[in-house]
Amino acid sequence: MTQKERKVVGWIVGWIVGVGLILIIPSCMGLFIPGQAFFIPILFGWVSFLGRVIPQVRIKWDLVLTAVLYAFVLILGSHLFLRWMYREIKRHGSGDGAVWRWRWTLSGAASVLLMFVAGMAAIGVTHQVIWLASSPEPLYAPPQSYRESRNRIKCGSNLRQLGIAIKQYARDHAGQYPDNFQTLHVSTDGFAPAEVFTCPSSNAERAPGTTPAEQSSHLSDPTYCSYVYHGAGLKTPVDGTQIIIVEFLTNHDYEGINVLFGDGHVEWTNSTEARALLSKLRVETRQPPVKE
Numbered sequence: 001m002t003q004k005e006r007k008v009v010g011w012i013v014g015w016i017v018g019v020g021l022i023l024i025i026p027s028c029m030g031l032f033i034p035g036q037a038f039f040i041p042i043l044f045g046w047v048s049f050l051g052r053v054i055p056q057v058r059i060k061w062d063l064v065l066t067a068v069l070y071a072f073v074l075i076l077g078s079h080l081f082l083r084w085m086y087r088e089i090k091r092h093g094s095g096d097g098a099v100w101r102w103r104w105t106l107s108g109a110a111s112v113l114l115m116f117v118a119g120m121a122a123i124g125v126t127h128q129v130i131w132l133a134s135s136p137e138p139l140y141a142p143p144q145s146y147r148e149s150r151n152r153i154k155c156g157s158n159l160r161q162l163g164i165a166i167k168q169y170a171r172d173h174a175g176q177y178p179d180n181f182q183t184l185h186v187s188t189d190g191f192a193p194a195e196v197f198t199c200p201s202s203n204a205e206r207a208p209g210t211t212p213a214e215q216s217s218h219l220s221d222p223t224y225c226s227y228v229y230h231g232a233g234l235k236t237p238v239d240g241t242q243i244i245i246v247e248f249l250t251n252h253d254y255e256g257i258n259v260l261f262g263d264g265h266v267e268w269t270n271s272t273e274a275r276a277l278l279s280k281l282r283v284e285t286r287q288p289p290v291k292e
Contacts, residue, residue, distance in 0.1 A: 079105040151201040158196040159260040165192035175236035182216040199226035202251040238262035
């Protein structure tokens with residue numbers, strides 16, 4: 001690296017560190033500057049995201065070994081075919097006796113894998129950009145409402161994850177939906193951990209226990225569950241407008257609720273519509289008392 005390149009790298013690193021300090025130091029002092037609520041989640045939000053997601057990751061080694069076996073067979077088969085084809089081309093061409101090398105096959109396989117990963121990343125980035133652009137929640141919010149805005153997004157994410165777990169349960173049980181949250185929690189192999197049953201804006205706490213069976217025994221108690229399930233008795237296919245899960249209006253200080261529908265999407269419903277919806281479903285507007 002030349003001296004000029006080192007200066008450019010040092011200048012870039014210096015700017016990054018400087019901007020980071022400008023954003024972090026006011027937070028430590030309890031101050032707020034415009035744009036802080038936008039840039040800090042962008043720069044450092046992935047740390048808390050990984051902290052929440054990694055403990056929930058469950059590696060299915062049988063699937064991993066199956067994938068490795070398939071990849072080995074594919075690469076070996078491709079190598080043998082390419083070696084034969086290369087030999088035939090050379091035999092009818094220059095005839096110099098060169099052979100197809102393993103590093104060529106491995107390089108090709110690595111290129112295909114990288115293109116696949118890059119394509120998946122591009123799809124994910126595009127999806128998230130479109131979601132952020134069309135989200136009803138503002139990307140920037142003043143300090144007093146930023147936490148609630150973030151909690152609504154996390155609450156909606158909880159419901160989407162529960163929707164995925166319900167569909168997984170239905171696939172494993174001939175299309176039948178679970179009778180209650182307890183059944184869902186113990187039957188979906190980690191798809192519905194205890195954390196996703198609590199809205200971050202509510203007073204509910206994570207269900208205690210070291211096993212799914214112990215945790216599920218608490219999910220009928222509003223102390224440990226912020227949501228109300230309406231999928232009992234349903235069987236796929238389920239209408240996309242069918243309401244599956246709602247939450248108590250008190251979760252978000254009577255400003256509205258998140259609702260999970262049969263097609264898996266989640267909508268934020270304002271206070272007026274939420275009151276009418278909860279009344280129709282005969283769900284109490286106020287969350288039952290939480291145990292102290």
